[in-house]
Amino acid sequence: MICLKNTTAIYPGSFDPVTVGHLDIIRRAASLFDNLIVVVMTNAKKAPSFTVSERVDMLKKTVADIPNVKIDSYEGLLADYAKKTKADVIIRGLRAVSDFEYEFQMALTNKKLYPDTETLFLTTSAENMYLSSSIVKQIGSMGGNIRGFVPDVIHDFIIKRLYGKDE
Ligand code: PNS
Numbered sequence: 001m002i003c004l005k006n007t008t009a010i011y012p013g014s015f016d017p018v019t020v021g022h023l024d025i026i027r028r029a030a031s032l033f034d035n036l037i038v039v040v041m042t043n044a045k046k047a048p049s050f051t052v053s054e055r056v057d058m059l060k061k062t063v064a065d066i067p068n069v070k071i072d073s074y075e076g077l078l079a080d081y082a083k084k085t086k087a088d089v090i091i092r093g094l095r096a097v098s099d100f101e102y103e104f105q106m107a108l109t110n111k112k113l114y115p116d117t118e119t120l121f122l123t124t125s126a127e128n129m130y131l132s133s134s135i136v137k138q139i140g141s142m143g144g145n146i147r148g149f150v151p152d153v154i155h156d157f158i159i160k161r162l163y164g165k166d167e
Pocket of ligand 1: 077
């Protein structure tokens with residue numbers, strides 16, 4: 001197993017909510033780098049369903065068993081956060097070709113704004129290729145079964161928030 005010593009990686013995203021696809025990327029990134037910060041940020045193109053503090057709480061519960069992962073949130077630019085935390089690497093997960101154009105633009109923009117960081121893409125595991133937070137929200141808000149799509153530890157909270165019902 002490769003582990004890059006003395007490196008800090010950040011994994012930014014909306015995490016609205018965190019899915020098992022995100023968790024897979026978190027676990028794999030945590031095994032590659034000394035320190036991993038998962039940071040909840042604002043995507044100007046999306047209206048979130050969960051508050052920042054709810055998303056942070058769900059992430060904290062999700063990664064409770066992974067010692068080198070910290071959870072944070074940030075309101076500004078990703079490049080500024082990378083600079084502030086002296087991040088060597090920005091991690092992004094890639095699911096399909098449809099993700100590529102946006103991710104490519106983001107990686108190039110961040111490199112221009114803060115050249116000391118590299119964006120590193122981890123390909124999603126095959127079983128999570130279809131999965132996204134918006135699919136989870138769509139299914140959950142109509143009372144569908146989202147077990148297996150989100151970490152077990154936050155399943156009931158998500159159902160209650162989206163569907164207003166205890167399981
Ligand atoms: O999970 P998402 O929604 O794909 O994450 C996208 C996110 C939040 C990482 C991106 O929108 C972002 O970096 N937002 C912070 C503001 C910023 O830096 N915008 C310019 C990106 S090129």
